[in-house]
Amino acid sequence: MAPGLKILSFLLISFSSIHLANASTPNVVYVLADDLGWGDLSCNNEDSKIKTPHLDRIALQGMRFTDAHSGSGVCTPTRYGIITGRYSWRTRLKRGVLGGSSTHLIDTNRYTVGDLLQDKGYHTAMIGKWHLGWDFHFLEGTPSDRFDLKNGEVIDYSKPVLNGPDAIGFDYYYGHCGSLDMAPYVYVENGRVTAPPNRVTVNADYKGFWREGPTASDFAHEGVTPNFIERGIQYIENRAKTGGPFFLYLPLPSPHTPILPIEKFKGRSGTNYYGDFVQQVDWHMGQIMDALEENGVAENTIFIFTSDNGCSPRAVFDELDAVGHKPGGIYRGNKADAYEAGHRVPFIVHWPAGLKAGKVSDTTICLTDLFATIADITKAKIPSNAAEDSVSFLRALKGEQVQVREGTVHHSINGSFAIRKGDWKLLLCPGSGGWSSPTPAETKKMDLPPIQLFNLAKDPSEKNNVFKQNKDKVRELYSLLSSYVANGRSTPGPKQKNEGGTPFDPAGFAKLKAELGI
Numbered sequence: 041m042a043p044g045l046k047i048l049s050f051l052l053i054s055f056s057s058i059h060l061a062n063a064s065t066p067n068v069v070y071v072l073a074d075d076l077g078w079g080d081l082s083c084n085n086e087d088s089k090i091k092t093p094h095l096d097r098i099a100l101q102g103m104r105f106t107d108a109h110s111g112s113g114v115c116t117p118t119r120y121g122i123i124t125g126r127y128s129w130r131t132r133l134k135r136g137v138l139g140g141s142s143t144h145l146i147d148t149n150r151y152t153v154g155d156l157l158q159d160k161g162y163h164t165a166m167i168g169k170w171h172l173g174w175d176f177h178f179l180e181g182t183p184s185d186r187f188d189l190k191n192g193e194v195i196d197y198s199k200p201v202l203n204g205p206d207a208i209g210f211d212y213y214y215g216h217c218g219s220l221d222m223a224p225y226v227y228v229e230n231g232r233v234t235a236p237p238n239r240v241t242v243n244a245d246y247k248g249f250w251r252e253g254p255t256a257s258d259f260a261h262e263g264v265t266p267n268f269i270e271r272g273i274q275y276i277e278n279r280a281k282t283g284g285p286f287f288l289y290l291p292l293p294s295p296h297t298p299i300l301p302i303e304k305f306k307g308r309s310g311t312n313y314y315g316d317f318v319q320q321v322d323w324h325m326g327q328i329m330d331a332l333e334e335n336g337v338a339e340n341t342i343f344i345f346t347s348d349n350g351c352s353p354r355a356v357f358d359e360l361d362a363v364g365h366k367p368g369g370i371y372r373g374n375k376a377d378a379y380e381a382g383h384r385v386p387f388i389v390h391w392p393a394g395l396k397a398g399k400v401s402d403t404t405i406c407l408t409d410l411f412a413t414i415a416d417i418t419k420a421k422i423p424s425n426a427a428e429d430s431v432s433f434l435r436a437l438k439g440e441q442v443q444v445r446e447g448t449v450h451h452s453i454n455g456s457f458a459i460r461k462g463d464w465k466l467l468l469c470p471g472s473g474g475w476s477s478p479t480p481a482e483t484k485k486m487d488l489p490p491i492q493l494f495n496l497a498k499d500p501s502e503k504n505n506v507f508k509q510n511k512d513k514v515r516e517l518y519s520l521l522s523s524y525v526a527n528g529r530s531t532p533g534p535k536q537k538n539e540g541g542t543p544f545d546p547a548g549f550a551k552l553k554a555e556l557g558i
Contacts, residue, residue, distance in 0.1 A: 064419055065160060065285040066394065067341040069276070069328065070410065072122065072289075073321055074115070074169060074219070074296035077351030078384045079369030080318050089365035090315040094326035095345060099388045102343070103399040103437065108387030109460075110349050110407050111429075112451045113376045113474050115171050115219060118348040118407055119291065120145060123152050123172070123208070125411030125427030127449055130528065130538040135455035140222030140253070141189050142173040144203035151426035153411045154209020157287045160418045165275055166205040166213040168268045168291040174204035174217055174228070189223040190240065190252045197236040201228050210289070214271055220264055220293040223253020234258055247299040247313050247354060262300040264293055269324045273331040280335035290328075294321055297354045311363050314355035329390070342417070343390040346407060350374050350381045353475060372502045376453035376474030378467050379502055383450050395437050403436035404460070406448050412531075413437075428529035428536050447520050447530065454480050457544040459521040463497035466507075466517040468546050490546040493517075511556055518558050 079085035083096040083104060111121030116137040117128030124146060131145060138145060146152065154164045177199035189195075205213040214229045225241065227234040237254030243261070250261060272290045279286040295317035302320060309315030325345060332338035351367030352375040360367065368374060368381030376382060387405065389395065394417075412430035415422050422430075431445050443462070450458040450465075456473030459466050470488035471478035478486060493507035493514055507514050525544060528536030545553065 064417065065162070066391065066417065067279075067285050067337055068157070068162075068287045068344070068414065069332070069341055070122070070287075070289050070344045071325065071328065071346070072119070072168075072291040073345070073347040073386075074291070074293055075349065075352045075355075075375055076295055076318065076321065076347035076386065077367030077369070077374075078347075078371060078381065078386055079365075080351065080367050081386045083388075084386055085366075085369045087364070087366070087369075089311050089360075089363050090309050090318050092318065092322040094322045094329070095386075095388060098325065098329060098343070098345065098390050101392070101397045102388060102390035103395050103401060105387040105389070105401050105403065105405055105436075107402050107404045108346065108385055108407070109405070109448055109450065110347070110383045110385050111449075113349050113378065113382035114453045115296075115348050116145065117451060119170075119172050121406070121408040121429070122410055123154065123289075124150055125153065125408050125422075125430030127408065127429045127451070127530075129451050129455070129457075129542060130428070132539050134540070134542070136453055138171060138173050138218065139189075140218030140224060141176055141178075141195070142218070143175050144173040144207070146172055146208050148203055148207045150208065151423050152209040153414060153427075154205070154287065154289075156209075156411070156415060156420050156422070157285075157418070158209055158211070160285070160420055162285045162287050163279060163282075164210045164212070164287045164289075166210045166215060166289045166291075167271050167275060168215050168289070169219065169293040170205065170213075170215045170291070171218050175202040176217075176224075177201075189254065195224065197226065197233045200231045201233065202231065204228065204231060206230060212275075215268075215291075216264065216293065219296055220261060221250040221297050223251055223255075225250075225253055225255040225259045225261070227256065227259060243298055245298075247297065247356065249354070250298045261298050262302060265320070265324065266302065268292060269327060272328060276328075276331045276337070277335055280337050291348075292321065292324075295355075296352065299354065311365055312356060312359040314351075314360070315365065338392065340393040341391070342394065344410075345386065345388045347385040348407075349383060349385065350377070352376075370501055373472050373474065373476040376472075377476050378450055378452040378456050378458040378469055378473040379476065380496070380500070382452065382472070382474055382476075389437060391437070396439060399439060401436050403433055403441075403443060404445050404448060405433045405436070406431070406445065409433055409445075424533050425536060428531060428533070431531060447517075447524070449521065449524060449530065456480075456546065457521060459517050459524075460496075461517055461520060463495050464510075464513050464517060465494050465496055465502075466514060466521075467492040467494075468521075468544055468549070470546065490549040490552060514556055515558055518556075
């Protein structure tokens with residue numbers, strides 16, 4: 041072979057090798073909105089009165105999943121599932137969420153998606169709302185798991201914050217511990233409070249609500265979301281210059297309370313402040329995509345946008361109804377519920393190098409599935425005691441019309457369970473299990489059966505409880521949930537342990553259970 045051809049051949053082989061290596065190590069940017077409803081995006085809901093042009097464009101350039109679900113109807117459990125690939129009800133947290141000063145929920149010995157990507161040579165970062173607990177230095181005798189931290193005297197803010205994201209797979213983190221309505225209102229960067237509280241603030245307004253608590257000099261509630269976005273953009277710019285694959289987990293505190301759109305978005309949506317805040321989030325997503333494109337990394341970056349659960353009543357549904365907007369679209373319920381609108385969430389993937397543009401998938405996926413999907417893409421091996429509830433949906437990303445999950449477990453704020461398999465969904469509660477009617481308190485005064493069964497293909501709005509006509513299906517789904525709980529996992533592999541007991545039978549179910557032969 042001529043010398044020139046040898047050089048050309050070498051360059052082509054080298055380029056091909058680099059391309060293949062990059063294809064198996066794409067950057068990952070995972071944006072988690074807070075309390076954003078499935079029907080709030082105009083690409084999901086043609087009747088949406090809130091226009092989301094940036095997310096609509098991203099969906100057209102990528103893939104939109106219409107049957108995506110969070111692991112829970114509320115914040116903390118969903119976030120646990122994203123990072124660990126495991127349902128949160130397997131931990132000490134059997135209901136509700138953590139407070140703003142709660143201790144860490146994720147065991148530091150647990151293998152996370154951050155650990156997996158670090159092992160594959162990624163730089164990993166968390167910028168935003170953590171809400172999985174970390175360990176402030178509390179004064180002796182002071183309880184830490186609390187929502188009523190009204191002053192800053194019980195925490196020594198000069199001491200390191202332990203067992204945060206840096207202990208479970210993140211090289212860098214900057215964020216706030218809980219929801220933006222939970223004190224203390226301080227930023228923590230790599231285990232250090234950036235500025236100690238110097239005042240106490242509170243907002244009693246229904247939409248703009250935040251609890252009374254110590255607030256740092258560098259912390260202004262209305263500026264938190266823009267701050268996280270700016271820092272996320274800076275991170276992208278820095279990693280693009282440095283080179284090497286990166287993972288940015290960017291959980292936003294919006295449009296959760298306090299609902300505080302910045303000035304340029306007030307009144308823009310034509311709905312209310314919540315709609316304005318959603319439009320601000322949409323605009324921020326345009327900024328993130330611009331940063332990826334301007335820094336030359338958009339082509340081989342997996343950009344994912346989703347939400348931790350459905351829309352909260354704090355959005356003021358009466359105001360939204362008045363203009364014809366339904367945050368849950370056709371689905372029943374809202375945040376906190378076992379009904380669909382509590383956990384069916386928007387899910388958009390943009391990855392020019394890895395998927396065809398303009399695709400829509402009805403594959404059922406869960407937010408716990410990030411772990412297994414990323415492992416599949418990067419060809420990483422998952423330990424047998426990790427990601428117990430994570431299933432790869434890479435085949436769906438590649439365009440296959442396929443159902444990858446055997447079943448999906450849903451969980452409400454009061455600890456009620458539901459399980460979905462195919463078109464069928466069994467709720468082990470007489471009502472919503474959450475905040476929409478009938479609430480757990482309301483069901484105590486009503487004569488309702490303790491379980492509900494819906495065929496979502498025929499009844500997506502969950503109006504007709506058909507358990508009496510489909511007892512075999514009740515038995516099938518109940519048995520499947522029982523096995524998932526007993527085995528400590530819902531995927532193939534050795535049996536694992538849950539922390540503490542995990543009862544899932546609703547009150548008053550014993551008699552019906554016997555009649556069903558369960």
